[in-house]
Amino acid sequence: MTTHLETLVAALQSTLGERAEITVALGEVTVVLKAADYYQAMTQLRDDAALRFDTLIDLCGVDYQNYGEGAWDGLRFAAVTHLLSVEKNWRVRVRVFAPDDDMPLVPSVVNIWRAANWFEREAFDLYGILFEGHNDLRRILTDYGFIGHPFRKDFPVSGYVEMRYDPEQKRVIYQPVTIEPRENVPRVIREENYGMK
Template identity: 40%
Template sequence: MQFLKDHHNSQMECLMEVCAIDVPSRPYRFEVIYNLLSLRYNSRLQVKTYTDELTPLDSVTGVYKSATWSEREVWDLHGVFFSNHPDLRRIMTDYGFEGHPLRKDFPMSGYYESRYDDIKKRVVLEPVEFAQEFRQFDLNSPWEEFNKFKIKNVPVKEEKPQK
């Protein structure tokens, strides 16, 4: 990253954003993307790197100061750890929050429900209660069922013209 920022042919002096994508089917499930901008050459560049839950990435805050908040956000929401980061703590969720909400293995309903209690006059956290169990849906199209009743092509006998 230092090379891309300092070299006279690239001069990528602006880090626009750092984002992450979670693809659990990959061996390195997290794809971290750095979007860079060169004002001198009016060009953009994406630098992609891959990691898993246990392997930390080196922080680029020493090269780009704007990466401080973006890397904190990626760590908070995806759980990608950045080594040598000056202030790696939660930024989008509460400090006592468990898990990382943008991971594909994070439950859709979460673990806790927060609400304001009029009797206690404060916000309380309670475990989520489900009114019904999750159902398994069959997402086949109803039109796919017609293939079972398809008429098989029967060869037609050709008639010979009469003389």
């Protein structure tokens, strides 16, 4: 007798074939696709009668720079999508790596699941991942004048610019960061009889 998870893996292998790398860990199924196969495979995941992934739950960006304490030697940026089939009662995680680290570009799935719209905008805003075919790819969380992508591992913690209200100009102004890096050393106070009566 096959389990629910084994049935899902068999259906995924039958539909996606050699295009997908399928793994099971901790009771969760992960499918890794190449960017060139991503759009067609995602359409099949939604439309195939054996799968019926009708709901996109989440889509996020990931920066794998320094992943595994520097042991990672693969591509840097990925878009990770979580799908749900209400009819079949199963879930899958789909990961697609952008083939170019300098200009991370993967196909948009907005035409497959409209719910991907704001998720893809968030991944673009925070990681700089471009979604080809997205008709309104613009920042969603940071200011339009923001420079860089703040969730990238190489983005400085203090950022590049800061904003403040200038009472003389009566407006908000942007200027280079004036925070000087410093090292905080905690002060430890030791008492001889601490905790004793």
